[in-house]
Amino acid sequence: MYTGIVLGTEQVCSMTEQQGYRTIWLSNQHGFMDDVFIGASVAVDGTCLTVTQIQPSPSQIAFDISDQTLSLTSLKDLNIGDQVNIERSFKMGMENGGHNLYGHIEGTVQVIALSYLGETLHLELAVPTEKMKYLFHKGFIGLHGCSLTINQIDPTRSSIAVDLIPETLRLTNFKTLQLGAKLNYEIDQHTRVLVDTLEAIHQRQNK
Structure with missing residues (x-):
C-alpha cells in the first residue's frame, strides 16, 4: 500500500522488450531505493x-511491466531519460500524509487545460464518463502516484480539476507537464465500495 506522498523522481536508464512484458531500469540517484530487495514493491508513476533485478554500480533498479499494465498506463509511453515519480510502500508506524493508494491503476486521464495561478499549477483533466460517479468535489484521486484533492467537478464535460502547490511540482514530474499529457489515475477504493454498494442496493430495491 502507498500514501500518495511521492519521494521524488528517478530517471529511466534503459528498457528491453520481452515476450509479454517490458523490463525498465531506473536510476537510484537519490537513494530512495537503497534498501530494496528482489520482490519489493515500488510505485512508479x-x-x-x-523489483526484479538490482545493479549495485551504478545503482540501478529493474522492474518488469506486463503487457496488460502497459496497455492501461502511461508507462508504455516512457522514453529513456524520462523522469518518473517514486514512492516506497507504506510501513507500519509511518505517517500517512495522503490517502490509501494501492498502485492499481484504472487507466489514464488527459490534461485538457493547464495554467499557473502564481506558483500553483491548475490542471483540468478529462475523465472517462463511466468513472465520474466515483469522483467528488474535495474527494481524493491518485494522479501519477500523488494523492491530490479534487477542487472542481464538471459532469457536463466529464472533467475534474486539481491544483498543485510548488512543493509538489518540485518533487514530481508534474513540473514538465504539457497539454495533452496522459496521467495514470487511481480511484479512492473506499469511495468505489460505497458507490457500488449503494448502486447494488438501489437496483435490488427496484426489481
Missing part, C-alpha cells in the same frame, strides 16, 4: 511494480 503511481503503478505498483515489483
Whole structure:
C-alpha cells in the first residue's frame, strides 16, 4: 500500500522488450531505493511494480511491466531519460500524509487545460464518463502516484480539476507537464465500495 506522498523522481536508464512484458531500469540517484530487495514493491508513476533485478554500480533498479499494465498506463509511453515519480510502500508506524493508494491503476486521464495561478499549477483533466460517479468535489484521486484533492467537478464535460502547490511540482514530474499529457489515475477504493454498494442496493430495491 502507498500514501500518495511521492519521494521524488528517478530517471529511466534503459528498457528491453520481452515476450509479454517490458523490463525498465531506473536510476537510484537519490537513494530512495537503497534498501530494496528482489520482490519489493515500488510505485512508479503511481503503478505498483515489483523489483526484479538490482545493479549495485551504478545503482540501478529493474522492474518488469506486463503487457496488460502497459496497455492501461502511461508507462508504455516512457522514453529513456524520462523522469518518473517514486514512492516506497507504506510501513507500519509511518505517517500517512495522503490517502490509501494501492498502485492499481484504472487507466489514464488527459490534461485538457493547464495554467499557473502564481506558483500553483491548475490542471483540468478529462475523465472517462463511466468513472465520474466515483469522483467528488474535495474527494481524493491518485494522479501519477500523488494523492491530490479534487477542487472542481464538471459532469457536463466529464472533467475534474486539481491544483498543485510548488512543493509538489518540485518533487514530481508534474513540473514538465504539457497539454495533452496522459496521467495514470487511481480511484479512492473506499469511495468505489460505497458507490457500488449503494448502486447494488438501489437496483435490488427496484426489481
